[in-house]
Amino acid sequence: MSKPPLTLYLAAPRGFCAGVDRAIKIVEMAIEKWGAPVYVRHEIVHNKFVVDDLRAKGAVFVEELDECPPDRPVIFSAHGVPKSVPQAAEARQMVYVDATCPLVSKVHIEAARHAEAGLQMIMIGHAGHPETIGTMGQLPEGEVLLVETVEDVAQVEVRDPSRLAFVTQTTLSVDDTADIVAALNARFPQIVGPHKEDICYATTNRQEAVKAMAPKCDAMLVVGAPNSSNSRRLVEVGARAGCGYAQLVQRATDIDWRALEGIGSMGITAGASAPEVLINEVIDAFKARFDVTVEPVVTAEENVEFKVPRVLREPA
Template sequence: MTDTQRPAIELLIAAPRGFCAGVDRAIQIVELAIQKHGAPVYVRHEIVHNKFVVDLAAGEGRDLRRGTGPSARRRAGRVLRAWRAQVGARGGEDRGLDYLDATCPLVSKVHRQAERLVASGRHILFVGHAGHPEVIGTFGQVPAGQMTLIETVEDVAKLNPADPDNLAFLTQTTLSVDDTRAIVDATIARFPTIVAPKADDICYATSNRQNAVKAIAQSCDMVLVIGAPNSSNSVRLVEVAEREGTSAKLIQRATDLDFAWLAGVGTLGITAGASAPEILVRELVDRIATRFDVTEREVEMTRETIAFKLPRGLEAA
């Protein structure tokens, strides 16, 4: 097929998209750790929810061996303190091991809030998705029984806390902004004295990427979201696009694209979850260009300038 015979397609590429500051920091920690200490560097869990990034890191000398299933995830959160004690809480005195915490600072902030609220005697209602590593990790910061998970507005109606006037709520950082607002509103309506966090727990990157998808979705015949199925923020982007009335699909790589999806599509939206690198966006655009006469336009809603500090000992590296 010649270029003149190719159907035209306009690509609306959402911005912000892709890597957030927390993911950038986590990957940088692994890279600098191997520069400073040499291979192998062991990562307790997937450094980010993206197979391309994990495989690339492993190929460059990082040993990303990790367990699978509930027990491994539980160790990533619930047994974090015990694991630190095993390797040595102050630099590995017991086994000669060093460890670096690559948890996003915004997630760590939620952990500290949970600890303070429980220490003050409050029971926490935690808005999140059961089984997500962030939820498991947050529950692992406090004694068992001190937090209750709520996933839906219907869950709020079923709650029967022992002390309804001594509650607080926190949320997972990668939720749908709209869904979470509905759950929080229902929670406050039922428990007017509940203590809210000082600032929204949903991270800036999640909110920004959802707003960017909203900005393009109604102008698109379809939206493709690049991200992993176990990436909460990526799955939420698909849901956001669909709620705007647009067909949307989650893909991990350009090779996952079925060209049959694009039949009759004149305008295609593209975005990427916070764990997906920009190279995967360009890979997708290039694949589409093998069948279509492509024009692309970036739709930028806001510019992100946030950066997080590295752990002590890595700044010099």
């Protein structure tokens, strides 16, 4: 039987960003330098395939520092950690490596600078997300107020409306965040914003590619983990940009083929912590069922690279 034809639009950029690439490299180099086991506080990036691969190489993932023995190195995840975590590691005389994405570190520095100037911070982010916890944990309790929606802006109680600044989680929806920023500026006209957009280049680029691809597609899949903020935002952006069916899948085995019956065009992208091997697996699954024509949708070229910390570049 001949296979039905399918145009498969492939978003670019997609998948790994420079911060994720660096974080994975940090774990691999730490195992190489100090031997296994190396402990990692929280998932290094939000992707089960990546975490399982590193676990097989000798990484042990824990949620809290007190689960780590003091005589083994510990790595902090790409999402960033509260200030109290490295302080606790130093108190226990542990060797630690901070894999926080440099673009998240930039937000931490920004928050500290505003606090030194006597400004109370408002953070636009998702409650409970490790990046939000890490950024809010840079300052004493009560100094950073969290808002998740435009409605939250109307309710937030501040110390002094004329002495405020805001920062954002780096993996948010660009459009949603713009609405929240507008609400903050309307309610607090003197609020100080970041010098440069906090939402990272990779998040922005992947969302732009989805916006360009979505109107062409009958359906769209985002390869990524359910706890990955930037992956979930891509699903929302795709649906909002005109794609009737947009779903998140961790890998090819999660595809709901019944929901895709009768489609003629398909969009595929991936969150910033999803490896290319999983994207190729999804493409191969479509090739097994359809006569596929792949069409790239390229909206930006990325050549960003972040260096790993010096401690890993020095000999043991």
